[in-house]
Amino acid sequence: MLNAPRRSARAAASASAARPSATAGNVKKLILIGSSTGGVEALRNVLVGFPFDCPPTLIVQHTGKNFGSGLVSLLDRICPARVRAAEDGITLEPGHVYIAAGQRRHMGLTSRKPLRLRMKEGPDISGHTPSVDALFTSAVPYGKDVVATILTGMGQDGARGLLELRKAGAKTFAQDEKSSVVYGMPRVAWEMGAAQQQVPLTRMANTLLQASKV
Incomplete structure (x- = not known):
């Protein structure tokens, strides 16, 4: 990750000029991702395959409180879309990836459009x-417009929320055992029927993007 090449000025300028003209908040699909142990490398593999005009993507990554800003910076180096830290009140835009990591607030969605991020203090969930379950649960009202996945990680955070999303019409996935550093969160999601399909990490980016087009 530390050696990830920064996007060239020419590529960045080209991507900026070609960004979609959709009005902020006027989005059709959302991609939600939850990850924990082994998630940094998993996110790198996923986001490098996202185009500059990807659907708004919201990520919760379990990490230490001092690593959040560094993670955002590292992922922004390799992702064609813009990667930024989650902040309260941000209006969701295509071509943007929002990451909650190392914060003491849960990330969720507002209950009305235009869709905005809601950062809320509270006990652990x-x-x-931040909690993956908190993010997923907040998106249930928009279930049919959501594509969600749980990547490698220890424990069960995200499984319950993923199940609620599936019941609400979302397309749901989990990383498969072979490609997971820790097959905990994905396993729970799969065994409880929250994930419709298990996907190898190498195919995850394409799977999420294709599901967001349907």
Whole structure:
């Protein structure tokens, strides 16, 4: 990760000029991702395959409180889309990836459009702050417009929320055992029927993007 090449000025300028003209908040699909142990490398593998005009993507990554800003910076180096830290009140835009990591607030969605991020203090949910379950549960009202996945990680955070999303019409996935550093969170999601399909990490980016087009 530390050796990830920064996007060239020419590529960045080209991507900026070609960004979609959709109005902020006027989005059709959302991609939600939850990850924990082994998630940094997993996210790198996923986001490098995302185009500059990807659907708004919200990520909760369990990490230490001092690593959140560094993670955002590292992923922004390799992702064609813009990667930024989650902040309260941000209006969701295509071509942007929002990451909650190392914060003491849960990330969720507002209950009305235009869709915005809501950062809320509170006790741990499923043992974590920020919590994947908190993010997934907040998106249930928009279920049919959501594509969600759980990547490698220890524990069960995200499984319950993923099940609620599936019941609400979302397309749901989990990383498969072979490609997971820790097959904990994905396993629970799969065994409880929250994930419709298990996907190898190498195919995850394409799977999420294709599901967001349907």
